[in-house]
Amino acid sequence: MLQNDIFLKVLKGESVERPPVWLMRQAGRILPQYRAVRESLSGFVELVKSPDLVAEVTVQPVDELGVDAAILFSDILVIPEAMGLPYELIEKKGPFFPKTIHQSADIANLISGEEAAAKLDYVYDGIDATVAKLESRVPLIGFAGAPFTLLCYMVEGKGSKTFSQAKKFLYAQPEDAHLLLQKLTDTIIVYLKTKVAHGVNAVQVFDSWAGSLDKKTYNEFCIPYLKQINDAILPLVPVILFSKGAWFSLAELDQIGSTALGIDWNMDPQFVRNITGPDKVLQGNLDPCVLYGDADFIRAEAIDMMKAFGKNHIVNLGHGVYPDTPLDGVKAFVDTVKAFRY
Amino acid sequence: MLQNDIFLKVLKGESVERPPVWLMRQAGRILPQYRAVRESLSGFVELVKSPDLVAEVTVQPVDELGVDAAILFSDILVIPEAMGLPYELIEKKGPFFPKTIHQSADIANLISGEEAAAKLDYVYDGIDATVAKLESRVPLIGFAGAPFTLLCYMVEGKGSKTFSQAKKFLYAQPEDAHLLLQKLTDTIIVYLKTKVAHGVNAVQVFDSWAGSLDKKTYNEFCIPYLKQINDAILPLVPVILFSKGAWFSLAELDQIGSTALGIDWNMDPQFVRNITGPDKVLQGNLDPCVLYGDADFIRAEAIDMMKAFGKNHIVNLGHGVYPDTPLDGVKAFVDTVKAFRY
Numbered sequence: 311m312l313q314n315d316i317f318l319k320v321l322k323g324e325s326v327e328r329p330p331v332w333l334m335r336q337a338g339r340i341l342p343q344y345r346a347v348r349e350s351l352s353g354f355v356e357l358v359k360s361p362d363l364v365a366e367v368t369v370q371p372v373d374e375l376g377v378d379a380a381i382l383f384s385d386i387l388v389i390p391e392a393m394g395l396p397y398e399l400i401e402k403k404g405p406f407f408p409k410t411i412h413q414s415a416d417i418a419n420l421i422s423g424e425e426a427a428a429k430l431d432y433v434y435d436g437i438d439a440t441v442a443k444l445e446s447r448v449p450l451i452g453f454a455g456a457p458f459t460l461l462c463y464m465v466e467g468k469g470s471k472t473f474s475q476a477k478k479f480l481y482a483q484p485e486d487a488h489l490l491l492q493k494l495t496d497t498i499i500v501y502l503k504t505k506v507a508h509g510v511n512a513v514q515v516f517d518s519w520a521g522s523l524d525k526k527t528y529n530e531f532c533i534p535y536l537k538q539i540n541d542a543i544l545p546l547v548p549v550i551l552f553s554k555g556a557w558f559s560l561a562e563l564d565q566i567g568s569t570a571l572g573i574d575w576n577m578d579p580q581f582v583r584n585i586t587g588p589d590k591v592l593q594g595n596l597d598p599c600v601l602y603g604d605a606d607f608i609r610a611e612a613i614d615m616m617k618a619f620g621k622n623h624i625v626n627l628g629h630g631v632y633p634d635t636p637l638d639g640v641k642a643f644v645d646t647v648k649a650f651r652y
Numbered sequence: 653m654l655q656n657d658i659f660l661k662v663l664k665g666e667s668v669e670r671p672p673v674w675l676m677r678q679a680g681r682i683l684p685q686y687r688a689v690r691e692s693l694s695g696f697v698e699l700v701k702s703p704d705l706v707a708e709v710t711v712q713p714v715d716e717l718g719v720d721a722a723i724l725f726s727d728i729l730v731i732p733e734a735m736g737l738p739y740e741l742i743e744k745k746g747p748f749f750p751k752t753i754h755q756s757a758d759i760a761n762l763i764s765g766e767e768a769a770a771k772l773d774y775v776y777d778g779i780d781a782t783v784a785k786l787e788s789r790v791p792l793i794g795f796a797g798a799p800f801t802l803l804c805y806m807v808e809g810k811g812s813k814t815f816s817q818a819k820k821f822l823y824a825q826p827e828d829a830h831l832l833l834q835k836l837t838d839t840i841i842v843y844l845k846t847k848v849a850h851g852v853n854a855v856q857v858f859d860s861w862a863g864s865l866d867k868k869t870y871n872e873f874c875i876p877y878l879k880q881i882n883d884a885i886l887p888l889v890p891v892i893l894f895s896k897g898a899w900f901s902l903a904e905l906d907q908i909g910s911t912a913l914g915i916d917w918n919m920d921p922q923f924v925r926n927i928t929g930p931d932k933v934l935q936g937n938l939d940p941c942v943l944y945g946d947a948d949f950i951r952a953e954a955i956d957m958m959k960a961f962g963k964n965h966i967v968n969l970g971h972g973v974y975p976d977t978p979l980d981g982v983k984a985f986v987d988t989v990k991a992f993r994y
Contacts, residue, residue, distance in 0.1 A: 474974050481941055524918060558920060628866075
């Protein structure tokens, strides 16, 4: 039995006295404890592949911030790597893939599904270690990148402001794109099922580059794969879909029928509620930059947001917390939510 | 008298048999003629400051592509430079400001209005040279960056995926932010009026980083300054406001009353028309990546878009054309529009 299950209660539609709160990237550079672990290692990928350290950094924000959920420290790019495209994380530059996807032969060479997911024992070992270390204090969230967002990196080979090469791939080689998206989907489903078997209590799917597309393209290349993932995982644990920037397809995302939708700060709560209605669980959506403001400003913005979303809400930022956010700002945010009552 | 005034006719609400077409960044790397000029120079800023070369590259797309308008080759960052913050453009990295804005004293040190706009004779000379070279074939568009987008660079000092430092400035120093935005607005107004006096037939204001904000913040820090600019210029020439990513404030942008609104590809035409109605002139909005596809695909997408917007439409992309776009794709796009009839 979990000591604090307010996060899962909201996902089940049960009544709570205040919204639960956690932050995307809460296990990360905002915490001095995390920076100490990170500095003892040669690189980010080494941390991702060390189950005991994964457990340590995953639990740090529960201890330090008192958040209502832990999210397993990992990276969305472990999936492309397991499928046959290894990556490096270059300090201050981001991910880099020495090998990228250009043609159908490249896709044929990728392994997928059970075979690929079986390469990720270090993630499952990290879950085992985290579950032991959490001692049932709060639920544990597992995550995966959405197929389109992973395709972006696998084609582009690195981060991008436009992901123009990845989008070129969709427009110029749509059949290849669908082949790759299906292989990714097959792998993500087995991966998330295995995470659940190891004890995660909910999953979140991050479509971080959704906002680079238009509605028609998103509905063709993204929605059907998100639906496959949702339909495979929903019978097991709650599913949160977070398609950053995909306001234009919010109705289609809502129709997938996931337990909850993640919401970025571009969408004001009223816009979202007009589409989803009052009963859908929504997660978000304060602009991460609000946490650079003073405590009074943070408190006022957080309270306005909670009132605007109403019930069936999980408090979070609209994106991962930025690494240089003052810890005091993060604490003011979490403490405001925990003191709030409907 | 202009030989081809279809662009201005649409802005005046007159009837035309097909929409006019031009492309943001049409004077640029997509053209071999431009690359030849660029390679003869030490840098981008040298080109911006050479009136005869500005005229040459501004007219190139009229000759090569047959577009219905020319847009003066320049850079939005000439305004910060004129106000006292010089910049460099670092190849493959983008703009860099050695000096940035941190506090109110930095803002007090900036010159503005007439005094700053008077530093930009090289731009006005470029207009004179371009007007002569165009020989009244098509109208000439002048542009400026919007106050918020210029603030982003002046605070951040360089490009950014999040502009988190610039947004921190809005949230943590709102009074300083308003001071800077007003100084920028005062300068932009004199700058655009002087451009009109030298012969530009319309102006476009680019709020390129609008999409980094939420609705409340956009309506506080951006809309009032765009309105000041619009109200000062609209009596002189048509004004096009292009706030990329600001779908959430589209109603407020519409209410400013500019001649036209630029639309990015995230917004489908139906979404926009539902807010603006059928009479507002809209400019956009094909995803620039569509031009990587084959000619049949480009043609089909362009025709779908023109039908969806209906009349009172200026065809463009939803963002500047990407430098590696095949020239054949650009030509297929322009030719499709020119062959289209309502």
